[in-house]
Amino acid sequence: MRNNVLVSTPCNLNDNPTEKKSKLGSLLVKVRSLFPSAPTSRDFNLYKKGTYRHNRDLLNYRILFPGHFDPLKKYPLVFILHGSGERGSDNNAQLTNGASLFLEEKNRVAFPAIVVFPQCSKDGFWSNVHITNEANGKELHTFQIAGEHTRDMGLLFDAVNDFLTKPYVDKNRVYIGGLSMGGMGVFELLRRKPDTFAAAFSICGGDNTVNAKAYAKKVPLWIFHGENDTIVPAEHSEAMVSAIRALGGEPKFTLYKNVGHNSWDNAFAEPDLLPWLFSHSKHSDS
DSSP states (O other), X not given: OOOOOXXXXXXXXXXXXXXXXXXXXXXXXXXHHHSOSSOOSOXXXXXXXXXXXXXXXXXXXXXXXXXXXXXXXXXXXXXXXOOGGGOSSSSOGGGTTTHHHHXXXXXXXXXXXXXXXXXXXXXXXXXXXXXXXXXXXXXXXXOOSSOOOOHHHHHHHHHHHHHTTSTTEEXXXXXXXXXXXXXXXXXXHHHHOTTXXXXXXXXXXXXXXXXXXXXXXXXXXXXEEETTOSSSOHHHHHHHXXXXXXXXXXXXXEEETTOOSOTHHHHHTOTTHHHHHXXXXXXXXO
16 A cells, blocks of 8 residues: 555644644644534535545545534544446535535534545445446456455555554544445555454445455445345445354344335434444443
8 A cells, every 4th residue: 555645634734743632732722713613504504625635646535523623632634435426526416415414414423533534536446346338238247356456445445554653543433435336446545454443334335255264353334235226236335234143243234125225315324323233332342
């Protein structure tokens, strides 16, 4: 993987021990001015824009901080990976699905966390799955075993590493979720960083079952799929659930009857999703 470089968030820090104390003091004032303590609307502008750069490559993202954010405290960190329809460079489309959930006031109060929505490039992909179009118009997904990461996954991998250096991130409570292409990306990132995440969820995703051995017993998983999904067949999730269980893992699995590809609408409406996610900690689960 590439060496870490600066993540340009509104809360970027120089973590040199000799400078950290003074940096944190001035940062506290700056950050509190950027993020109101009691937002009253579900305004997507609360997701501040940021960019992770490596040489000429960049990964855009939107980041939501807790309403009463204090950089002297530590917070859970959540990454949400979007589907292929939200790819691009506008640094906005990735908020289409799931972003409103984290803006609900009851959730911001109950689960104060830092939430990051990265955006995959227009022609990129989160996972290194091979997709071919069949004669019947359906897509055939061939999930790879190991192999080189895509450009966007490489940037995401390094961006995650960079976020983990921030003093306000609770490294025992880092989570990832995603839908469709992003659900596939969740499995791949778990394979590449199985010791990083305290819990994860994948919506209408998939992976090569051989890869499950990397995370089956390390990361609690909740897997969702629509029974009538014709874009990413439910068999992909069913195969992963079976593989994880065969390896000693205990994934939660929700298969929605009479639901197609947009099972993320159902998953993000699950009242237990966030309580389940944030209940896990690497320290307490180990």
